[in-house]
Amino acid sequence: MKILCWNTDDAVWKHWNQIVGASTSLVRVQTLEDVYHALETDASNYQYCFIYLEDTSLPKQVEEVVALYSAFPNQKVIVFPNQLSQAGALRLFSVGISGQCAPYIGKEQLSLVLSVVGSGEIWGGKAFIQQLIMQSTAPAENHHVELDDLSERELDVAQHVAKGLSNKQIALEMDITERTVKAHLTSVFKKTNTKDRLALALLAQA
Template identity: 85%
Template sequence: MKTLCWIADDAVWKHWNQVVSVGASLVRVETLDEVYQALETTESGFQYCFIYLEDKSFSKQVEEVVALCAAFPKQKVIVFPNQTNQAAALRLFSVGVSGQCAPYIGKEQLSLVLSVVDSGEIWGGKAFIQQLIMQSSAPAEIHNDELDDLSERELNVAQHVAKGLSNKQIALEMDITERTVKAHLTSIFKKTHTKDRLALALLAQTRYAVR
C-alpha cells in the first residue's frame, strides 16, 4: 500500500507511521503544490491520499481538497480533520472524498476504514452518519431564499465556488478579472449571510445540487 500524506504536523505524522499496516509505504508532502506534483506523476500509483486538516486554515483547506478531488476524481482521498464540522464533512463527501477519520485513529480502526473504502463505500464514522440522518429529515429549502437577492453574475460566481473553482479559475470561466470576482464574493457573502467559501458552497449546493 503506497499512500500520499499531505500533513505538516509532526506528531500526527509520527502516529500515522505507527498505525499503518506492515509493509505500507507513506510518502509525506507539506504543501498543496507538492500534492499535485506527486499525483500528476503517472508512475506514482498512490492507493490513498491522506490529508490532515488543520484548525488554522480549515475552511481554506477544505476547498483545496474539493479542487483536488475535481482534478483527480479516481484518487481515493481520506481526510483527518482536527475539528468536528458536519458542514465541511457534507461538502467533502459530496465531491467524492472516500472517508473522514480522527487524526489519532487506532491501528485496527484504520484497517477497518481502508477495507470499507476499498469496497467502494465511504467511511464517515457513527457520529457523522447519525447527524446526516437527522439533517436529511430537515426541510431542504431552509436556506434557499438567501440566494434570491443575488444578481445573475453573482449566482454564476456562487455556482463556480460550489464546484471548487479558485478565484483565478472563476475569472477565466466568466471572462472577468480576479478583482471583479473578489468584489462579487464580498457582495455575495453579505447578501447570503455566509462567512466564507465553504458556507457559500454548501448553500449553493443545496439550491442547485452542484457536483
C-alpha cells in the first residue's frame, strides 16, 4: 500500500514512518504543487493521501485541501491538524474528506482509521464527530419536512448515524445486514438532500 503524504514537519514525518505497517510505503512531498503532480501522474497508485495541517497557515491550508479534494474527489484524504479547529473540520468534512486525526496518532489507532476509511466511512474519532454535531447549528426550518419523508426504518438509520454509529454498528442495533443499512442510507441521503453522514447527523440533531 502506498500513501501520499503532504508533510512539512520532520518530527511528524518520522513518527508516521514508525507507526505504519511493513507493507505500507509512505511517499513524502512538501509542496501543494507536488501533491497535484503526484495525483495527476497516477492517483490510483495511492490508496490514501495524508495531509499535515500547520498552525500558522491553517485557514489557507484548509481551503487548499478543499480545492485539492474537488480536483480528486475519489481520493481518500485524511488530515492531521496540529491544532484542532471546529470551523476547519466542519469545512473539510462538509466537502467529503475521509478523516481527521492527531498528528502523533498511535499505531493501532491508525490501523483502525485506515480500516474504517477504507470501508467508506468517515473518521474523526467518535467523540469529536459527536462534538461537532452537538455544537453545530443546522437550519431547522425544513427539518421536519425532510425527515417526515423518511420511512420508519430510514428514520431509525438516520438517528443512529446522528449518534455516531458506523454501518456495522447500525446493522447490529437494528438486526439487519450492512447491505440493507447502505441501501437505507442511499435513500435517506436522496430524500433529505444530504451528501454525507455528517450533514445527515446535523439534520437529525436539529
